[in-house]
Amino acid sequence: MPLNPANMIREPLVGFLIVGLLLFAADHQLNQNQPTIEITPALQQRLALLWETQTGQPPDAGELRSITDNWLREEILYREALAMKLDSDDEIIRRRLVQKLEFIIDEVSPALPTDAELRQYYQTHLEDYRLPERYSFIHYFYATPEAAEEARRRALAGETINGEPTLLNRANISKNLRQIAASFGPDFAVQLADSEATGWLPVIHSQYGYHLLNLTQRLPAEVVPFENVSQKVLEDITRSQTERRRNEWLESVRDQYRIIRSDEVR
Amino acid sequence: MKIKNLIVVSLLSALTACGGGTVDSSKEASATPAAKSQPDAATAHPGVPRDPERQAYFGDLHVHTMYSFDAFIFGTTASPDDAYTFAKGGTLRHPGGFDMTLPQPLDFYAVTDHAFYMGALRAMADPAQALSKHELSQGMDDLDNVPEGRRGRFNKIIQLIRSDRKDELLDPAVFKSAWDDTIAAANRHYDPGTFTTFIGYEFTASGDAFENLHRNVIFRGEKGPDLPYSRLASNDPETLWNWMDELRAQGIESLAIPHNSNGSDGMMFSLQDFTGKPLDASYADLRMRNEPLVEITQIKGTSDTHPALSPNDEWANFEIMPYKIATMQASRPDGSYVRQALLRGMELEEKQGFNPFKFGFIGSSDTHNASSDGPEDDHWGKTGKIDDSPAERASIPMKEPGEDGSRYRTIANTTWSAAGFAGVWAESNTREDIYDAFRRRETFATTGPRIKVRFFAGADMPEPNDPRLISRAYAAGVPMGGELSTEGKTSPEFLVWAAQDASSAGLQRLQIVKGVIRNGKPEEKVFDIACSDGGVVDPATHRCPDNGASVDLTTCRISADKGAADLRTVWRDPEFNSSENAFYYVRVLENPTCRWSTWDAIRSGYEPRPDYPATIQERAWSSPIWVAPADA
Structure with a gap:
């Protein structure tokens, strides 16, 4: 018997098949619009574990059913809340999500920088490792300008001088101007910075009185050698990499948004 | 000046190889802790020069980091490492998001986290730690967003740890790792001659109703105990001292420094011990062997004295913090202030032959931000995000009135101060030299400015402009913290010398605070002894004339031409009686300047609070010198 399509449709079996297929397609279509909540073994395992860490023992069958029911109840409420867009404009949720995302970005941490990378970072950030000018001096105190000038004449002639009693420090080693201003006052620091010589400086005055200084060393502002700051360089590079990763990620998604800012004049 | 019969009990000889020599006359020699195998300060660091006339070093012995249970809740994530880096002049990010730097680095620093629950709250926020599963751990990693707020969570934790569920937040591994890190950070940052660190912690004991009995324990060497002794073992300070005695016998030398006696409701200097028994000689020995110093000033107020205890001291009403610690309940002044304690101690000594309150002074901050406070x-x-803005610390009004109708937030912090520092006179900036200065009480306290103060007593002090003033003063008497005994009829001479902080206001006056047991009764008196701006002390009232220093409360500008950079004098006690027991300590007063609350208000565009002092007279205190009849 030849196969005639018109005859085939009339066959009861084929007719059943066609109707079945149509029903199946319709059912599939309907289910796509109806959200599913599936209680999987993995989910129940997770709930059981959480229960155990909080109570110290695994849930029995009744308890497991009860915490599963509770989870289901919360999941439905949670989804309804999302559907009602209750999460938008909620500052707590907003911040929490930002934090979660930042954690995820931060977790993609690359391998420790190599020595060469550290050195390169150091070379391109030399300003971060610069020390200001530093001074080392022996300090002699006098209550009057005459006594200080007289002591300076004697010191220049090679005589020993003692200075008058003072609570200010005698020996000052490698202090920067900020520290010197804090100990001797800002006027003192300005006069010291202005003097260009080393050795016995012209007499300096301050709120305390008159100061004769034997300036033994003036260290210029300098960049600390890499070897002495490598640990700090490592910390700095790590911090800057984290910052960069966050920014890069932000830039990569930023283009998807049309941003309208009324606070910026175009 | 001749006083033939004046006997100097020299302290210098006491500071020797035993390394923890207390400063005591021969009758108390048994109280001298003799920790074995302590390095000698004179030989411990051959490369570090030592000045026999001693120099002033400034530091902070009371610093909390992320390991303290309360600091963590306040938002502090700075580690002990960060704290030491900050003290050396580095920058630290405040939990509130701004940067902090000291105007001048400090010379020494000790991180002193609470021993109980050390590291625990940080672990509660770490999902990898078992403690994070506790019910109170919920949201610990995101405290800005817990519904009850940081304060609310703090109170919940306090309730839990004061209940019989206190063990729930203990994890031995967490405790050990926090303590080991504390020790390692202190040792790592120690740079002999330049920057000294001490291993330390806080013993956070209290009475049943929040009577504050807190102490900081400071270790001399590079080794600490396996774990610090905490209130979880006992709140009785005697048990702490016994533990310290045991450690000392094993070669681990330490001392304890009580603080916030002002918040102890009379318990810190009570005449009864923790169990209610009257004090006795063995209590005094135990306490003095372990507590040569007290912290007289810090952010939570000043504990020098109280107006109710010192009605004739016009400067007594200074930075009074009237509450029991961690509450807003009143703390009784009686038994809570240092000056009265010194008097009680002398009274006990005279009547019963022992003195449990013969201590020197330091100041410190008690910061919970890992950072000593600035000017x-x-x-x-002091408490991270709890008081990081003027409205939070109630120096300006809240945006909206509180539930009780108040304009300002109701909070104990309103009675707090800005800062506090410890000063020492030491041969060099090393653990050995600075610790030994603590032991001989050659220490002083300041409210923030780095005021330097020298204080000596002896029969025949050099004149104030003697070119060898300091070496002669050491040779002729005792420095602050020392003891003199005399049979002479005339007063010893007191050399007092102070210099202002170059970046703060000038000095207004030098004072001597005298306490004496007269006819069996304690008495006190404040003498002005040197005045700035050419003023002369009135011999009848013992007061300087007003030097006219003023503060412009709209700009905080001070009168630049007032005050002294340096004040010094040799003073004799006009009321001296050689048959009386007396103590003397120096109080140095600066010219008035704007208080922190006034700075806050002006910068925020508000009037300073009318119920606060608008200005403050910053000050320094020397440790006392005790003068006793020779045959007492």
Whole structure:
């Protein structure tokens, strides 16, 4: 018997098949619009574990059913809340999500920088490792300008001088101007910075009185050698990499948004 | 000046190889702790020069980091490492998001986290730690967003740890790792001659109703105990001292420094011990062997004295913090202040032959931000995000009135101060030299400015402009913290010398605070002894004339031409009686400047609070010198 399509449709079996297929397609279509909540073994395992860490023992069958029911109840409420867009404009949720995302970005941490990378970072950030000018001096105190000038004449002639009693420090080693201003006052620091010589400086005055200084060393502002700051360089590079990763990620998604800012004049 | 019969009990000889020599006359020699195998300060660091006339070093012995249970809740994530880096001049990020730097690095620093629950709250926020599963751990990693707020969570934790569920937050591994890190950070940052660190912690004991009995324990060497002794073992300070005695016998030398006696409701200097028994000689020995110092000033107020205890001291009403610690309940002044304690101690000595309150003074901050506080004009609070803005610390009004109708937040922090520092006179900036200065009480306290103060007593002090003033003063008497005994009829001579902090206001006056047991009764008196701006002390009232220093409360500008950079004098006690027991300590007063609360208000565009002092007279205190009849 030849196969005639018109005859085939009339066959009861084929007719059943066609109707079945149509029903199946319709059912599939309907289910796509109806959200599913599936209680999987993995989910129940997770709930059981959480229960155990909080109570110290695994849930029995009744308890497991009860915490599963509770989870289901919360999941439905949670989804309804999302559907009602209750999460938008909620500052707590907003911040929490930002934090979660930042954690995820931060977790993609690359391998420790190599020595060469550290050195390169150091070379391109030399300003971060610069020390200001530093001074080392022996300090002699006098209550009057005459006594200080007289002591300076004697010191220049090679005589020993003692200075008058003072609570200010005698020996000052490698202090920067900020520290010197804090100990001797800002006027003192300005006069010291202005003097260009080393050795016995012209007499300096301050709120305390008159100061004769034997300036033994003036260290210029300098960049600390890499070897002495490598640990700090490592910390700095790590911090800057984290910052960069966050920014890069932000830039990569930023283009998807049309941003309208009324606070910026175009 | 001749006083033939004056006997100097020299302290210098006491500071020797035993390394923890207390400063005591021969009758108390048994109280001298003799920790074995302590390094000698004179030989411990051959490369570090030592000045026999001693120099002033400034530091902070009371610093909390992320390991303290309360600091963590306040938002502090700075580690002990960060704290030491900050003290050396580095920058630290405040939990509130701004940067902090000291105007001048400190010379020494000790991180002193609470021993109980050390590291625990940080672990509660770490999902990898078992403690994070506790019910109170919920949201610990995100405290800005817990519904009850940081304060609310703090109170919940306090309730739990004061209940019989206190063990729930203990994890031995967490405790051990926090303590080991504390020790390692202190040792790592120690740079002999330049920057000294001490291993330390806080013993956070209290009475049943929040009577504050807190102490900081400071270790001399590079080794600490396996774990610090905490209130979880006992709240009785005697048990702490016994533990310290045991450690000392094993070669681990330490001392304890009580603080916030002002918040102890009379318990810190009570005449009864923790169990209610009257004090006795063995209690005094135990206490003095372990507690040569007290912290007289810090952010939570000053504990020198109280107006109710010292009605004739016009400067007694200074930075009074009237509450029991961690509450807003009143703390009784009686038994809570240092000056009265010194008097009680002498009274006990005279009547019963022992003195449990013979201590020197330091100040410190008690910061919970890992950072000592800056000057009044750069105040960043003490408790992280709890008081990181003027409205939070109630120096300006809240945006909206509180539930009780108040304009300002109701909070104990309103009675707090800006800062506090410890000063020592030591041969060099090393653990050995600075610790030994603690032991001989050659220490002083300041409210923030780095005021230096020298104080000596002896029969025949050099004149104030003697070119060898200091070496002669050491040779002729005892420095602050020392003891003199005399049979002479005339007063010993007191050499007092102070210099202002170059970046703060000038000095207004030098004072001597005298306490004496007269006819069996304690008495006290404040003498002005040197005045700035050419003023002369009135011999009848013992007061300087007003030097006219003023503060412009709209700009905080001070009168630049007032005050002294340096004040010094040799003073004799006009009321001296050689048959009386007496103590003397120095109080140095600066010219008035704006208080932190005034700076806050002006910068925020508000009037300073009318119920606060608008200005403050920053000050320094020397440790006392005790003068006793020779045959007492």
